[in-house]
Amino acid sequence: MTTSAQGPDSYGLRPQAVEFPMMLVLSLVYPCNARCPHCPYTNSNIRKEYKDAPYMSEAIFKTIADEAGRYGAYLRISGGGEPMLHRQATDLFVYAKNAGCRVGLITNGSKFTPESCRRLIEGGVDAIEFSVDACTAETYEAVRTGLDWETLEANIRAMLALRNQLGGKSRIICSAVQQKGIDMEAVEAFWVGEIGVDALIRRKFLTWGVNTVLDDTRSADPSAYLDTETVPCPFIFERLNIDSRGNVMVCGYDISCNTNLGNVTTETLRDIWHGPGFQYYRERHLAGRGREIGLCSGCPDWQYRSWQHNYWKVLDTAEHARTETLRQLGPHDDPGVITQGTPP
Ligand code: SF4
Numbered sequence: 001m002t003t004s005a006q007g008p009d010s011y012g013l014r015p016q017a018v019e020f021p022m023m024l025v026l027s028l029v030y031p032c033n034a035r036c037p038h039c040p041y042t043n044s045n046i047r048k049e050y051k052d053a054p055y056m057s058e059a060i061f062k063t064i065a066d067e068a069g070r071y072g073a074y075l076r077i078s079g080g081g082e083p084m085l086h087r088q089a090t091d092l093f094v095y096a097k098n099a100g101c102r103v104g105l106i107t108n109g110s111k112f113t114p115e116s117c118r119r120l121i122e123g124g125v126d127a128i129e130f131s132v133d134a135c136t137a138e139t140y141e142a143v144r145t146g147l148d149w150e151t152l153e154a155n156i157r158a159m160l161a162l163r164n165q166l167g168g169k170s171r172i173i174c175s176a177v178q179q180k181g182i183d184m185e186a187v188e189a190f191w192v193g194e195i196g197v198d199a200l201i202r203r204k205f206l207t208w209g210v211n212t213v214l215d216d217t218r219s220a221d222p223s224a225y226l227d228t229e230t231v232p233c234p235f236i237f238e239r240l241n242i243d244s245r246g247n248v249m250v251c252g253y254d255i256s257c258n259t260n261l262g263n264v265t266t267e268t269l270r271d272i273w274h275g276p277g278f279q280y281y282r283e284r285h286l287a288g289r290g291r292e293i294g295l296c297s298g299c300p301d302w303q304y305r306s307w308q309h310n311y312w313k314v315l316d317t318a319e320h321a322r323t324e325t326l327r328q329l330g331p332h333d334d335p336g337v338i339t340q341g342t343p344p
Contacts, residue, residue, distance in 0.1 A: 027079025
């Protein structure tokens with residue numbers, strides 16, 4: 001078992017995922033205060049389908065965090081909407097940290113307050129990732145419809161300044177989708193070079209099976225990371241997705257939760273991870289027969305998954321930048337420890 005892509009024997013559960021998934025991607029929230037044209041939720045009926053469960057409950061979140069924390073797993077707070085719209089957002093993230101999880105937040109950056117910034121930094125949230133997609137107000141307002149450029153810039157500057165002041169452990173990251181009309185070099189020069197965030201993620205323009213009409217016209221880099229004829233999809237060997245109802249999806253491509261491999265209120269995540277659903281997907285992919293699975297055969301995003309160019313590398317790159325920034329800044333205030341939300 002290795003993460004290198006040398007041949008069929010090289011693939012399998014990543015060493016850190018043998019017992020439990022390395023990453024749990026949570027759809028904490030479905031509502032959003034933006035209408036980004038490349039967003040699969042903007043371009044589908046999924047938000048309407050989750051009207052009965054627009055926000056993950058505290059009980060479901062804590063069930064996930066309590067189990068994941070025992071394995072030091074990474075909770076990636078993402079999914080169908082803006083996570084900071086959850087009124088318990090910061091309390092839940094701090095709870096997960098205190099339970100032993102690593103926590104990474106993906107946000108549009110519009111809903112922070114000085115208090116929530118401080119709680120996230122003091123709580124030791126591992127990564128705060130801002131979806132920026134632009135480096136000018138004009139472009140931002142076109143690709144992040146409904147959001148305000150000045151608010152974004154102010155909030156990122158404030159988060160970064162606080163992290164640096166407190167010597168916090170949070171990596172501050174920006175991300176941009178590689179779509180036409182976006183000058184990625186300029187985006188990186190602005191956010192990393194000028195503002196000083198720790199890293200920029202250059203995302204492929206993914207279709208999620210929903211943005212297919214847009215893909216030909218909007219993607220600025222359709223080159224594949226892997227050959228789907230010979231290389232298994234890496235996601236099923238490292239991570240899983242959970243919706244606001246606690247249902248487990250096989251991967252992030254199934255954003256409508258058609259696969260539903262179990263529910264965290266009735267089964268442990270460890271059992272689901274080792275259950276027949278995931279085994280079926282893994283065995284087919286390892287045998288070079290992933291295309292026989294209905295979901296995977298129609299997955300245009302498989303080619304953009306990667307065994308090498310992945311989120312773990314971004315975290316390492318950002319961590320190096322964070323420590324270097326703090327080293328250059330010298331001694332800082334002690335961020336202390338937040339204990340509110342400590343698990344029982
Ligand atoms: S190939 Fe696509 S649908 Fe299949 S597991 Fe990978 S991401 Fe999911």
